[in-house]
Each structure stands twice: as structure tokens, then as C-alpha cells.
Amino acid sequence: MHMHKFEKIWLTFGVAMLLVFLTVIGVSAFYLGNQPPSCLATIDPEKVDTTAPFNEPGLKKVEGKDWDYELVFVASAFSYSPGAVEVPLGAKVKVIATTKDVIHGFEVAGTNINMMLEPGYISEHIATFDKEGEYLILCNEYCGVGHHMMTSKIEVVK
Amino acid sequence: MLTDAIKLKVDRRDGKLAMAHFYVAFIALAIGGLAGLLQVLVRSGKFELPAGIGYYQILTVHGVVLGLVLTTFFIMGFQISAVSKTSGTLTNRQRVTGWIGFWVMTLGTVIAAVMILLNEASVLYTFYAPLQAHALYYIGLTLVVVGSWIDGAVIIMKYVEWRKKNPGKQSPLLTFMALVNTFMWIVATIGVAATVLLQLLPWSLGLVETVNVGVSRTLFWYFGHPLVYFWLLPAYMAWYAIIPKIIGGKIFSDSLARLSFILFLLFSIPVGIHHQLLEPGIDPAWKFIQVILTFLVIIPSLMTAFSLFATFESFGRSKGAKGLFGWIKKLPWGDARFVVPFIGMLAFIPAGAGGIVNASHQMNQVVHNTIWVTGHFHLTVATAVVLTFFGVAYWLIPHLTGRVLTKKMNKLAIIQGITWTVGMTFMSSAMHAAGLLGAPRRSAFSEYGGAAQAAEWIPYQIAQAVGGSILFIGIILMLYIFINLAFFAPKGEQEFPVGEAANPAEKAPMVFENWKLWIGITVLLILFAYTVPFIDLIQNAPPGSKGFKLW
DSSP states (O other): OOOOOHHHHHHHHHHHHHHHHHHHHHHHTTTTTTOOOOOHHHHHHHGGGGSSTTSSEEEOSSSSSSEEEEEEEEEETEESSSSSSEEETTEEEEEEEEEEOOOOOEETSSSSOOOEETTTTEEEEEOOOOOEEEEEEOOOSSSTTGGGGGEEEEEEEE | OHHHHHOOOOOHHHHHHHHHHHHHHHHHHHHHHHHHHHHHHHHHOOOSTTTTTHHHHHHHHHIIIIIIIIIHHHHHHHHHHHHHHHOOOHHHHHHHHHHHHHHHHHHHHHHHHHHHTTTTSSSSSTTOTTHHHHHHHHHHHHHHHHHHHHHHHHHHHHHHHHHHHTOOOOHHHHHHHHHHHHHHHHHHHHHHHHHHIIIIIHTTTTOOOOOHHHHHHHHHHHHHHHHHHHHHHHHHHHHHTTTHHHTTTBSSOOOHHHHHHHHHHHHSSSTGGGGGOTTTOOOHHHHHHHHHHTTTTTTHHHHHHHHHHHHHHHHHHTTOOOOGGGGGGGSTTTOHHHHHHHHHHHHHHHHHHHHHHSSSSHHHHHTTTTTHHHHHHIIIIIIIIIIHHHHHHHHHHHHHHHHHHOHHHHHHHHHHHHHHHHHHHHHHHHHHHHHHTTSSSSSOOGGGOOOOOHHHHHHHHHHHHHHHHHHHHHHHHHHHHIIIIIIIIBBOOOOOOOOBBOTTSSSOOGGOOOOHHHHHHHHHHHHHHHHHHHHHHHHTTOBBBBBOOOO
């Protein structure tokens, strides 16, 4: 099978770029720890309200961990609990969320916090809030007729 | 003598079978296009649906009818025509099989459509459990897939027959390509068949109470990503093997075209988890492995881009083009059969780049489930693929109906392509931009409680409505041209263009036709990529989910 010289150059260049690209995202994932939210913990979706930490949704200060606060959200059709929350500026926060019914999204608009909430699973993501302001939380996975009304908000305050 | 007759024209009886598929495909275009128009209008905030019709019901129509029905029917009609043309007229048994496939798919489509119209299935075309549709919706979609397997059997039967009659010879390129796509489709649809038949159907019938959501989603995406390659490969068939003939050039390399299709077969399937990067329950290391496998399709994509532009440049230079880009002027810019698919090829450049962003392990988090993704696949499937299908329809429909594409229709077809380009530029760009700001996909108009961030998205949503309306004009033009070519165009002979290799003496290695080898490697790659994630999802499964009907 014959391959044109230019095509060899083109493919060599292309494959080299691909390797560089994969190395960059690989180093970011495994060395810098930038992994997508992939929590493996499970929960009984029908007992969310009585299972810690979801029995007390909201912001909680924690000690002796890599993060300063834990922010717990419970999603259900078509709302989040809490409906609004204040976070101190500069806080390193572990967001912990789950759903009581169908699959929901958990997106904090204007940030990199974006994860799927699936019944029976807990989703987690660690983020630092270093810009003041009001951030909209919304459901970005279709969950039913009120999907687009499903919101909450985070206010980052000094 | 018989073989010469075969080369000239697709047999009338095979043509009828293909046309049956095209009628359904273009009816789907009309219905799905209208649904799309209603969606962009609703989302502009200036329009509300009448008579209690739900936004998500319309969205389900749009996804099912365009994503599954239009594409599958068009592809089956096109592949059957291409195989009949290049490997010979179907035997009666093959043709009857094709008709059975067609009617099973059509029956399934009607059942699913009735359930959507009755508002029993507003679960979108991805039907994520534990949202639970009526059992008949799942049965309808199953029949569409089963019918497509029966249609696929026609292609396999014809290929086997051809190989027996021509021992030791390489199969015709278009037949080879249709066969690769058929194999890929069958292996991929096993995933969706498994979740529907083993999980969702018994659950929706009340035979079992709960469903394992993680397993169901993973099976869906095992199918969901190769689905997009199932759409794309027929467009590649046209780009590699038909467009060169239309412009008057040659296929750059027959064997490299075959190699790229084999690579698509291998790397289309073991990659579905890149749609699930933000999901719990799957180890990030396995996510990363599938990200790597996802990116391997970049290699055949680069080969394709090189081949196409090499064909164009060689042709232009053979016509005496000078300078670095002089060959561009020599291309047939007045021929819709070239221009419309060419727009599709250009659209695939930003579309592919956006796809790399989506599948990237980390960048995905910025755009996942935002309307950026919608903007992305309206460039891939709704521009690159669909415009190529339209470009094929311009000569294939009259070829099959014994009519011709007139100069007037050719001109209208080019206007159609330009209309599409303008509309899609508005709509897709606005979707990409709004997505980067956080606007979600698959959502009705909402001010999100008056949030300042959501207010920023509204101008983009109006731009989407403008673009979507222009696209709808493009759809009306396409339907007008289709009806003309099917029923009213003057009788005559329209060519079925089949490209010839630039160097016919150079034969592709026969190992390309060794299907035990390629399907074997495909299966091994799938087992490698999926075994551990599935064991995790099953062994560490949370309590199952009951069904919900939240619409």
C-alpha cells in the first residue's frame, strides 16, 4: 500500500500533536489531579433525607481536611435544597450532591462546577470561590416538565 | 453483458426499495424540522406553544425523528442503492429481506411516534432512566433498530454473494464501505438493544420494579457514540468515492480509503464513556482510557481530510491550475452535487475541533450539557452529514425515479445549501457562545428566577431563533426539490457517479477483507474498554430506581 510523501508528513505531524495533547491532559489528570467528578460512593435514593450528610443540606465548616467547607445539596424534581446559600470569598469548598428521584444536572454557571447527579450515587467536586458575586445553579439534564425552573444560587460574599 | 448493464443503472426494483426509505426520511425531515423551528421560537422567549403542547414533547419529536428516523432511513436507502449499483442487482430474496426491514422500521417509527404524540414518552431520544416512558415507546424504537439489522443483512448477503462470484478480488469500494458501516452499526446497537430489552422494557411493563441507572446509561452511550459515526460514514462514502467522480477527478487512494474505514470500525465503539465524564460511579482512570481511544479517530479523520483535498488539488492542477491555491478556482462551483457536500466538509473542520474539546478529559466540564454541545452536533450531523445527504439526494433520487436534476433545480439546490450555511452560522455560533456562558441544552425558555447570568443568554437565544428560522426555509427548499425530483422532474438519465482510483493498478491488501480479524479486534477493544467499568457498575450498584413520569 502506497502512501504519498506529503500524507506521511501530514499524518506524522498530526499524530505527534495528538500525543502532545494526550500527554497534556494526562499529566493534568494524574499528576495535577484535575480529574472529572467521579465519586464512587453510593446511597439509597429513597433514604436520602435521613442519610448524612444529606439530612442537613447547606454549608458546613470542617476542620482537618484539604478543604475548608462542605456544601451539601439535595436535588429532586424540580428544586435544589438549599434554594440559596452564602459562601465566604476565597473558601475552598467540597460540593457534595445527590438526587432523590431522576437524573439531574448540577451546574454552577460561570464556574467549572458541573456534574451529573444520578439516583443512588453521590457526586463531589472541590472548588475555590475566589470571585465575589451571585452564581446561578441550574439543572442541565432533562428531568421533566419543570426542568428549566430548577434553580438555586450561591452568593460569594466577603 | 449483464455486468455492463448493472454498472449503468440501479435496477428499478431496487430503486423502489431505496425510494421507500427516502420517502420516510424526507417526511421525517418535514416533521422534525417543524419541531426544531418551534423550539428555537419558544426559546427566544417571544412565543409560546399553543394547545397545551409541551416543549419537551416537541423536543422528543425533534430528536427521535431527525436523529434516529431521518438518518437511519436515509442511510439504509443510500447504502442499498450503492451496493446494488456497485455489486449488482439484489436477488429476489435479498430484496424481500430489504422490504421486511423497511416495514419493520416503519412500524416501529409509527408506534414510537404515536406514543410521543399521546405525551406518553416525553423522555427525549436518549430516554434516560429512571424517567419511564410507555412500554410501547421502547418497543417502537426496538423495532426501528431490528428493522435496520434486517436491512443490514441485505448488504451482508450481497457482499458474501459478490465475494463468492469474484474469489480473490477486492470488493467494490462503495460496497466495502457500506459493509463496514453495517458491521459497526450491528455491534453498536447491541448496547441499546441490551438496555431496552433486558432493563427498560421489563421495568416499564412492571415485571421488575427497579432499574440499574448506571448500567443503563453506560449501555446507552456504548451505542450513542458509534451512532454518530453511523451517520458520518455514509457521508464519508460520498466524499471518498462519489465526489471525485462528480468533479471529474479520481479517488486519491482506494486502499487508504479502506484503511480509514477499518480504523473507524475499530475506534468508534470502545469510547462511549467520554459522554459520561461527569458521572459518578465510573473510575476516572477508565474514563481517561476511553478518552484516549476516542482521540484515535483523529487519525482516520486526518487521512480523510488529506485525501479529499488531495483529490481536489490534483484535479485542479490537471486542468492547468497555477500557484498554491489556483486549483480552488477549477472546482465545479456551479454544481450542487459538489457544492452542497463541500459546505458540509468545511463545516466538519470546526465541528471536529469542537468535538475534541467535548471529549477532553477536563475541558468537558466547562461545556457538558450546555447548549455548546447542541451547537456542536448541529455542525456535525445537521450540517456536515445532512448537507452531504442532500447533495447525494440531488442525483440519487432522480437516478432512481428515472428523472433528471434540471438546471433550475440545481440552482435552487445551491441556494438551499447557502441558506443552510447562513442559518447554521447564526444558530450554531450563538449556541456555542451561549454554552460557554453556561446556558443549558434541552431546556425551555426560562429566566431562572431573574438571575443576571441567565439574562445574558437571551440575546443569543434570539440569534438562535433567527438562525433556526432561516434553516427552516432551507428545509422547505429541500422538500420542494425532493418532491420535484421524485414526481415532477423531466424523465431522463441521471448519472450515479462512482469514482475510480487514481492508480487502479495498486490493489488494497486483501487483509482488509478479513472480517474475522477486524471484528475480532473490535470486540477485544470493546472488552478492554468496558469490562472493568461494567463490573464496577454492577458489583457496587446502589439500590435500583423506580420509574418516574414527570411530564
